[in-house]
Amino acid sequence: MAHTFRLHNTLTRRTEPLKLIEPDHLRIYGCGPTVYSHAHIGNFRSFLTADLIVRTAKALNWRVTYVTNITDVGHLTGDDTIDPSGEDRMARAISSQQGKRFANVWDLARYFTEELLTDWRTLNLLEPAVRPRATEHVGEQIHAVEALIARGLAYETSQAVYFAVPDFAGYGKLSGNTDSAALTQAVRDVVVDPQKRDPRDFALWKKDPDHLMQWHSPWGWGFPGWHIECSVMAQTYLGPSIDLHTGGEDLIFPHHECEIAQAEGLCGEPFARYWVHTRFLQVEGRKMSKRLGNFHTVRELIQEHKVHPLALRLALISGQYRKPFNFTLTTLRDCERLVHRFADAWTVAAEGVSRAAEGPDELGESLNSVYEAALGAMLDDLNTPVAIAKTLEGTKLIRTYRDKLSLDSARSATTFLSRIEDLLGVIQGAKVEETSDGESTAREPDLHISTLVAERAAARRARNWARADAIRDELQALGITLKDSPEGTTWQKKSTL
Ligand code: AMP
Ligand code: ZN
Secondary structure, rough: OOOOEEEOOOOOOEEEEEOOOEEEEEEEEEEEEEEOOOOHHHHHHHHHHHHHHHHHHOOOEEEEEEEEEEEEEOHHHHHHOOOOOOHHHHHHHHHOHHHOOOOHHHHHHHHHHHHHHHHHHHHOOOOOOOOOOOHHHHHHHHHHHHHHHOHHHHHHHHOHHHEEEOOOOOOOOOOOOOOOOOHHHHHHHOOOOOOOOOOOOOOEEOOOOOOOOOEEEEEEEEOOOOHHHHHHHHHHHHHEEEEEEEEEHHHHHHHHHHHHHHHHHHHHHOEEEEEEOOOOOOEEEOOOOOOOOOEEHHHHHHHHHHOHHHHHHHHEEEOOHHHHHHHHHHHHHHHHHHHHHHHHHHHHHHHHHHHHHOOOOOHHHHHHHHHHHHHHHHHHOOHHHHHHHHHHHHHHHHHHHHOOOOOHHHHHHHHHHHHHHHHHOOOOOOOOOOOOOOOOHHHHHHHHHHHHHHHHHHHOOOOOHHHHHHHHHHHOOOOEEEEOOEEEEEEEEOOOO
């Protein structure tokens, strides 16, 4: 069946079919976390939107190159409209009570990056192809600022280098924020710079020889502005034009508006074709905040309420990403019951495969159409509530066949559940099975796989991302998924029950 993947594009304000730059290859960049503290469940709701886009694209057999960054420098509170005090988030964190545990700001960034990765895996989010850190791409950011100056789109003052907004015609096309002098004045003029030409101009580089994180640049010691990191890292890994860019709704302005100005100013080509933004999560009907005591991290919710991590994942995707979303503990408990039912369906199916007698496939047709309906819902602007309802329908059907499954029906049931797991990531048990050390895989294919994994590692070290991606795809076709970590890459083969 021919499928069309439709998503709401903030840029055009319409829900549109995705037309990729390169057919069947999605290049997607998602704004990642600022690692000054533990990420909260609101952050993860935004990361989950990107995760679901990637999963849905893969369900269409598209090749996906997914890049999501780590912001470990330069994100000033003044870059957000919410908190315009102009303090560096990392610097503020190190001087806080919590920050006293760390030797320095680098140590703090490393710690919270690791914590983020743990939560990421806990919630069963897919690994990106690359997870670049801003601090590891300062050279590229300096080059980009130099290029913008050379193109007449940026200028230096005694305090900073600014992007000259009036010289870029497209500024405002994403947010519609074209003549909001009052707002931009309030947000940007935290540090008063009399040499700044226009209140909308934003900093690409801040001169600050006293800053905790600083680099040497053609403009002296200082650090990059927050917005430049994402333009540069997206273009480094995905090319000058990308298909899709994601983030929370707060990033539409100024962060993404500024990303467009920089990226298009640098290359003269459209930057991202589609911009997908996740509506802010609320908790028990209110904005999440430490002061209100409704601020939740992934680890704290799971430990305190003794729920399965997938229950939290399910709860966070239970509302469509663009609709107002109210997270409640009642939803979490309901989702806990659901993930246990899903897991039970997997047990029924897996037991059927190992014990059932030969017999006709009584489930295949129904489960296929339930899966198609779930996929159809995801293709329709990530309609997760319907996709989850379909999952419940399929798992219910499987459970009514407990101890009655024929071998072929059991196989259809496992196929259904693993496809749903690939699509939504909520079926405990249907996850890939570790076999890299296992007995089940024949020696020869193992050797072939290990060779490919090693070859891919070499390609990644050489920053040959195209080759690395091609190998990943080849492995994927063999049913192998790779897990990259600072310790190296491990691989897993899908269970062949
Ligand atoms: P930050 O760590 O502040 O850079 O944010 C990381 C991501 O989380 C960004 O895409 C934000 O837009 C997003 N985000 C922050 N708060 C929320 C929330 N309450 N609901 C949904 N997304 C959020
Ligand atoms: Zn970003």
